[in-house]
Amino acid sequence: MKKCLSIAGSDCSGGAGIQADLKSFSANGVFGMSVITSVVAENTSRVISVFNVPTDEIEKQIDAVFEDIEVDGVKLGMLPTAEIISAVADKLREYKPPFIVCDPVMVATSGDALSDGDTVGVLKERLFPITDLLTPNIPEAEAISGIKINRTTDFDKAAKVIMDMGVKNLLIKGGHSSGDCIDILYTSEKDNDGNYISYSFSGRRVDSPNTHGTGCTLSSAITAELANGADMKTAVENAKQYITCAIENSFMVGKGHGPVNHFYKFYNSL
Incomplete structure (x- = not known):
């Protein structure tokens, strides 16, 4: 069995973050491991508090995993400060996992901020050059690129701005747009006109109000697919089908945005 590591924040309500990643890993056939960057007191309605794990403890968690277990893929989620981003980037450069999927978590489903305002610049400088797939939603893509996205042509x-930052592959998720969900x-390949070759996935x-942790779940499902040998296009296609069915x-869990059903393949919704 392939083994995947999530480096992300912890959601005590179980719908997003590390908890969602581990469920998604298991549902998609890989053994999941975790490095917790932040302990988030949140539920389906709001974020109450964010306690960031000291950087040296994050580094020790990463060391503990890599010194003992062969890691077949890494998924990055909530990296709340510039210091944490830099520490994680240094460790990943040291251990050189086969591939890295980065979900640039900035805001919770409830709308609460989950990162400092200065993290985007450090992400661009330290993490993007070693990222094999970046998976921002529309607001995150806007924050990274500085371009307002109102329609598919945007x-x-x-994407050109973000890809020019050194990212190898980019998945812009269209869940925040209207109509069908087009990702x-x-x-990194270009056509004769110099445009990055792209693939559109419509779902x-x-x-449903139950969309808590969708980004975490999708990116970790892609990670599992890649670890199991799928090419990038197939991994995204399969993971998109998985998240659609999970939603x-x-x-219903809680009073706000409930979680998706990570294990719908194994039991029906209740």
Whole structure:
């Protein structure tokens, strides 16, 4: 069995962050491990507090995993400060995992901020050059690129800016737009006109309030797919189908945005 590591924040309500990643890893056939960067007191309605783990403890967690276990893929989630981003980047350069999927978590589903304002610059400088796939949603892509995204054609403009920062592959998620959920994967290959070759994935929009942890779940599902040998396009396609079905088969937990059903393949929603 392949083994994947999530470096992310902890969600005590179980729907997002490390908890969602481990569930998604298991549901998609890999053994999951975790390095916790921040302990977030949150539920389906709000974030109450954020306690960032000291940087040296994050480094020790990473050391503990890599010195003992062969890591087949790394997923990055909540990296709340510039110091933590730099420490994680240094460790990943040291251990050189086969690939890195980065979900640039900046805001919770509830709308609460999960990172400092100065993290974007450090992400660009320290992490993007070693990232194999970056998976921002529309607000995150806007924050990274500085381009307002109002329609699908704006994806291309924002993608060029982000890809030029050194990212090997980019998946801009369209869940925040209207109509069907269209995600676009941009690769490092270019066409004759110098444009990055892209693939569009259209999925039905599920009318459900249970979207807590969707970004975490999707990126960790992609990580599992890649670890199991899928190429990038197939990994994204399979993971998108997985998250759509997980939302479709979700069930109510809490009073706000409930979690998706990570294990819909194994039991029906209740």
